[in-house]
Amino acid sequence: MTALLRTVRKQRGLTLEGLAERTGLTKSYLSKIERSRSTPSIAVAMKVAQALDVDVAQLFSDRGDEDKIAIDRAAARSANPQRYQAVASGMLGKTMSPFVVLPSGDTTSDSHPPHALHDGQEFLFVHAGTVELEYGEATWSLTVGDSAYFDASISHRIRSVGPEPAQVVVVAENSPR
Numbered sequence: 395m396t397a398l399l400r401t402v403r404k405q406r407g408l409t410l411e412g413l414a415e416r417t418g419l420t421k422s423y424l425s426k427i428e429r430s431r432s433t434p435s436i437a438v439a440m441k442v443a444q445a446l447d448v449d450v451a452q453l454f455s456d457r458g459d460e461d462k463i464a465i466d467r468a469a470a471r472s473a474n475p476q477r478y479q480a481v482a483s484g485m486l487g488k489t490m491s492p493f494v495v496l497p498s499g500d501t502t503s504d505s506h507p508p509h510a511l512h513d514g515q516e517f518l519f520v521h522a523g524t525v526e527l528e529y530g531e532a533t534w535s536l537t538v539g540d541s542a543y544f545d546a547s548i549s550h551r552i553r554s555v556g557p558e559p560a561q562v563v564v565v566a567e568n569s570p571r
Contacts, residue, residue, distance in 0.1 A: 398453055400428045402446050405489055416445035481563075495562045497525055499554040514567035516546040523560030525552045 403413055410428075414421040419438065426432035427442075434442065436450075443450035464482035481492040495518075518527070519541040527534045527542055529550045536542065537556075544550065546566060554560035 399424075399442065399446075402448055402453070403428075406446055408446075413442070413445060417441045489567070491566045493564045493566070494521075495552065495564050497552045497554045497560050497562060511549065512546050512566065514546055515543065516550070516567070517541065517543045517565045518552065519563045521561045521563055523554055523558045524556035525560045525562055526555045527552050 403410070408416075410421045410424050413419075413424055417424070417438075419441065423432065424442075427434050427438075439453060440450050443453050446453075466481050477496050477498070479494040479496070481494060518536075520536045520538055522538060524535060524537045527536055527550065529542070529544060530548045534542070535555065552560075552562060
């Protein structure tokens with residue numbers, strides 16, 4: 395848990411003091427856990443995991459370098475053709491949320507609502523097909539290889555507009571904690 399705890403805490407932009415405030419534990423105790431001078435109880439580990447928004451089992455993982463990389467196979471995504479497909483979902487302490495999006499061509503707002511507004515930024519890259527990006531009051535047509543990087547707190551939506559099904563890679567910045 396030690397190296398992973400420190401890694402995730404830093405990725406979340408937290409100091410030991412900040413984590414102590416979130417957990418109700420002392421800064422010195424958390425430091426001892428990070429330096430392998432103390433082993434936390436399951437209850438403490440659950441408190442820490444909740445404060446860091448990670449699965450407690452991941453904090454106890456002994457996978458080493460495997461925790462630093464996530465490989466997602468295209469075949470697994472094509473076997474599960476959902477509109478939003480999370481990428482690297484098992485990666486611990488992500489600071490970005492990547493997705494493969496299969497936008498529909500439907501133009502009705504009920505069946506194709508705007509994407510959820512959130513703090514931070516978003517990046518999208520058109521991998522296949524042609525999409526229309528509505529951003530605020532403006533609309534752009536994007537084709538294979540085109541990308542957009544924008545403030546995600548502004549209303550936005552994408553839809554497929556060509557004869558070929560579209561596939562878009564979207565990377566959203568995780569909200570600061």
